[in-house]
Each structure stands twice: as structure tokens, then as C-alpha cells.
Amino acid sequence: MPDSELDEILDGPSFKELVDEPELLSLFTDDRREIVRAVHTLIDRCLDDGDFQGRLTDALDTAIEDGCGEDAAVLWIVAILAEARSQTAIHTLMRSFAMEDEESLCNAAGIALLRIGVPALEALMEWIDEEPGLDLRRQTYRLLGDCGVIEERGYIEDIKEFLRARIAxxxxxxxxDRALEEAIAASARLGDYEQLDNLREIFVQGYEGRNTSIQDSIESLAENPDGIPFVPSMTPWEESYGWIFEEDLESRRVNRPQEQEDASSSHHHHHHCDDEDCEE
Known part of the structure; x- marks a missing residue:
């Protein structure tokens, strides 16, 4: 029997048997259209029912405890909780994020924490201040370096300040036992230009000018005097789940020009304009 079939027998059904919520059974399918329908339905349920969010979080906890964290249905639960911006799930998602041996779960949880935004990031930073192990600190700094994608743009300054303290x-x-290179890289990705002189000092005095990672961070920061956080052309969320929410994403793209047009229209219709070329 191929390993993939054996995995399905051992993992899939075992988690399926643990599920107490009948609605979650819709996640146990390979049909993409059914998955899209199920995910949207469950997100709506989470938004309408806080107790259901709690039960979904409990299901995620159960999956982790029973070694089912890599099951596809479990990863969909992570995505659902993220899109519902579930604060109830934050600590379970942090626990999932720490499970480096379960790569898919760890990656999905990191994307989920970014999606939830400020409440999740605050909890994550408090956690790091409790000084976990080296690998987890490295992993967390990398995630914080991706915070250019968060919707709460003003909060990026708080993350920069946190990273300054963590670098020290x-x-x-x-x-x-240092995760210094990762902390510096995160600071550079967020465009903390004020740190440039400090990073140069660390590079020269601490590493005698011989550390490729820190040098790369310094060079990228030097080329970014405006301090613009790095934002990929496709966010981690869009890359992983864009095909599920493509209508929502397309709607946002369509609405942005419309909003600008509305603002322009508002200018013409609600203010006197002295421009001779301006048409009412």
C-alpha cells in the first residue's frame, strides 16, 4: 500500500472520528468547490456565534493533542479562525506556530496570526519576552518581519520599537544562543531606518564587519531612507488562500479605484471649484 494511502487511513479518519461538530465534516473533501463553500459557511458561523469559535478552537487543540495537526481539515480550521479574526484562538494558534516539526501547521498558524493582526501580534511579542528557545525566537522574528502586510499600518511602529529592544x-x-541576525533582518524588512547607525555599529564592533546576513540587512535599509515596510506583491494569506477568497480580493481591487472616483466626485459636487477645466 502506498504511503499516501496509509497516511489517509491513519490520519484523516482518526481526526474525523474526533470531530464533534457535524458542520466540520464538510471539510473532509478533496473537491475544491465544496471546500470553498464549506470554508465560507464556517467563517460566517464563527462571526455569528462566539461559542462556535470556541468549539472550533477546541477541535484544533484536540487535533494537536492527537497528532493530527497536518491533516488538511485541521489546516482549514486554522484558516477559518484566522479569517474570522478569532481572538479566542490566538493562544492555540501560537501553540501551533511553535510546532516546527509539523511544518504545514506551523506555517498556517503563522499566516493566521498575521491575519488576525494586532491582538495576535501583541500576544506573540509578550510570549517572546518570556525568552523561549533559540529556534522559536528566530521563527518569531521572521514572522514579525512580514508585518508589512498587516491592515493596522500604524501598529508597525510598535513592532519596530519592540524589535529595537529585542536586538539589544x-x-x-x-x-x-543569539537570534540577532533574524531580529535585525525583521527590523530591516519593516524599514526601521532609524536603526541604521546602530546596526552598522553592531556589524563592525560585534562581527568585525564579517556577517553576510547583517550586511544584507544594512544594505537593504540604507536603500530605504523613507522607511517603507516590505510588502510582497502577493501576501502570504493571498498566496495560500487567495483561490478561496478570490471574489473578495477582486472586489477590493475593483473598489479601490471606485473609492478614489467617489472621492473625486465628492470634491466636484460638494465644493466650489475654481478650476476652469472642472466640469460640474
Missing amino acids: REQLREPA
């Missing part, structure tokens, strides 16, 4: 604390650690 990482410097105090023994070299083998």
Missing part, C-alpha cells in the same frame, strides 16, 4: 537583548546572549 539578543546582543547580551552568548553567541551560540
Whole structure:
């Protein structure tokens, strides 16, 4: 029997048997159209029913406890909780994010924390201040470096400030236990131009000018005097789940020009315009 079939027998049905919510059974399918329908339905249910969010979080906890974290249905639950901006699920998602051995779950949880935004990021930063292990600190700094995609743009300044403090604390650690390069890279990705002189000092005094990662961060920051956070052409959320929410994403793209047009129209219809070329 092929390994993939064996995995389906051992993993899929085992989680399916653990599910107490009949509505979640719709996630156990390979049909993309059915998945789209199920995910949207369950997101709506989460938004309407806080208790259901809690039960969905419990299902995720159960999956983790029983070693089913890589099951496709579990990953859909993570996405549903993220799109519902579930604060109830934050700590379970952080726990999932810490499970580096379960790569798909870890990656999905990181994307979910970014999607939830400020409440999740605040919890994540508090967690890092409790000084977890090296690998988890590295992983978290990488995630914070992706915060250019968050909707709450003003909060990026708070993350920059947090990273400044973390860079100072990482410097105090023994070299083998430092996640300094990752913290610096995150700061550079968020465009913290004010840190440039400090990073140059670290590079010269701490590494005698010989650290490729820090050098790359310094160079990228030097080329970004306006301090613009890095935002990929396609966000992690769009890359992973865009095909499920493509109508919503397209609607946003269509509405942006319309909003600008409406603003322009408002200018013409609600204010006197002295421009001779302006037509009422």
C-alpha cells in the first residue's frame, strides 16, 4: 500500500472520528468547490456565534493533542479562525506556530496570526519576552518581519520599537544562543531606518564587519531612507488562500479605484471649484 494511502487511513479518519461538530465534516473533501463553500459557511458561523469559535478552537487543540495537526481539515480550521479574526484562538494558534516539526501547521498558524493582526501580534511579542528557545525566537522574528502586510499600518511602529529592544537583548546572549541576525533582518524588512547607525555599529564592533546576513540587512535599509515596510506583491494569506477568497480580493481591487472616483466626485459636487477645466 502506498504511503499516501496509509497516511489517509491513519490520519484523516482518526481526526474525523474526533470531530464533534457535524458542520466540520464538510471539510473532509478533496473537491475544491465544496471546500470553498464549506470554508465560507464556517467563517460566517464563527462571526455569528462566539461559542462556535470556541468549539472550533477546541477541535484544533484536540487535533494537536492527537497528532493530527497536518491533516488538511485541521489546516482549514486554522484558516477559518484566522479569517474570522478569532481572538479566542490566538493562544492555540501560537501553540501551533511553535510546532516546527509539523511544518504545514506551523506555517498556517503563522499566516493566521498575521491575519488576525494586532491582538495576535501583541500576544506573540509578550510570549517572546518570556525568552523561549533559540529556534522559536528566530521563527518569531521572521514572522514579525512580514508585518508589512498587516491592515493596522500604524501598529508597525510598535513592532519596530519592540524589535529595537529585542536586538539589544539578543546582543547580551552568548553567541551560540543569539537570534540577532533574524531580529535585525525583521527590523530591516519593516524599514526601521532609524536603526541604521546602530546596526552598522553592531556589524563592525560585534562581527568585525564579517556577517553576510547583517550586511544584507544594512544594505537593504540604507536603500530605504523613507522607511517603507516590505510588502510582497502577493501576501502570504493571498498566496495560500487567495483561490478561496478570490471574489473578495477582486472586489477590493475593483473598489479601490471606485473609492478614489467617489472621492473625486465628492470634491466636484460638494465644493466650489475654481478650476476652469472642472466640469460640474
